[in-house]
Amino acid sequence: MPLSPPPDLVLLPMIQRALDEDLGLGGDVTSMALIDADQQANAAIIARSAGRVAGLPCARLCFAQIDDTVRFESVVADGADVSAGEVVARLSGPTRSLLAGERVALNFLGHLSGIATHTQAMVTKLEGTKARLCCTRKTLPGLRVVEKYAVRAGGGVNHRFGLGDAILIKDNHILAAGGVENALKSARAHAGHMTRIEIEVDTLAQLNAALPHKPDVIMLDNMDIQILRQAVVIIDNKVISEASGGVSLQTIAAIAATGVDMISTSAITMSAPALDLGLDFVS
Known part of the structure; x- marks a missing residue:
């Protein structure tokens, strides 16, 4: 059976709650203090250890909710096994926006990929x-x-x-x-x-x-x-x-x-x- 993620309509409320928790009322004050608003950057989400990926739709929505001009491209799909050092996704957009969404996106992606990885290890048995x-x-x-x-x-x-x-x-x-x-x-x-x-x-x-x-x-x-x-x-x-x-x-x-x-x-x-x-x- 194909792996179908929850629809964006279901994911968005939990994504927004997590962003509100992290950004609060003041936003990312560090990035706003150090980085020009028009500065652009390219970034990659990289696996530091081997495992099975899950949560890419959540990561994508984290950046989209902060700034809809951020481009998010999944390099692998949820359910894929990756090696340490492998690129999971590529991003481009305003530097401030990438930094503002980084932690929440990685929290979702790391947590859900950990569940998928542990599940897969047990299923193998x-x-x-x-x-x-x-x-x-x-x-x-x-x-x-x-x-x-x-x-x-x-x-x-x-x-x-x-x-x-x-x-x-x-x-x-x-x-x-x-x-x-x-x-x-x-x-x-x-x-x-x-x-x-x-x-x-x-x-x-x-x-x-x-x-x-x-x-x-x-x-x-x-x-x-x-x-x-x-x-x-x-x-x-x-x-x-x-x-x-x-x-x-x-x-x-x-x-x-x-x-x-x-x-x-x-x-x-x-x-x-x-x-x-x-x-x-x-x-």
């Missing part, structure tokens, strides 16, 4: 299995749409975007509802025919209680590899199986080898280090 890697709702407030996009750029897939997309019964729901069976009965009675139902279980007893109610997905939460393997056998492809908890670059291959359909983790959005990129003036 799934080769030879049927498992797919998906993200969670553990995202930075206000950035979910772009962080989930970055996961897709890294080869992962998205879990539900928000609470209204599907019913996901977690441990606190089970406790409040009076058990697995009560929770699933209530969910089925409430859900329309288009609403998917998923339930989180952390024991084989809960799994056996859930299966007769035929949820669409059963999340196997924080199970060790031996128990996870038993759970996959019990499920026997009757529903989609999803492993969650304790997922890392060191453990994901073993989790995938149990035969689960999906592996979900917050690590790809919450623990991914930013990709190191910089903006350099060029002649």
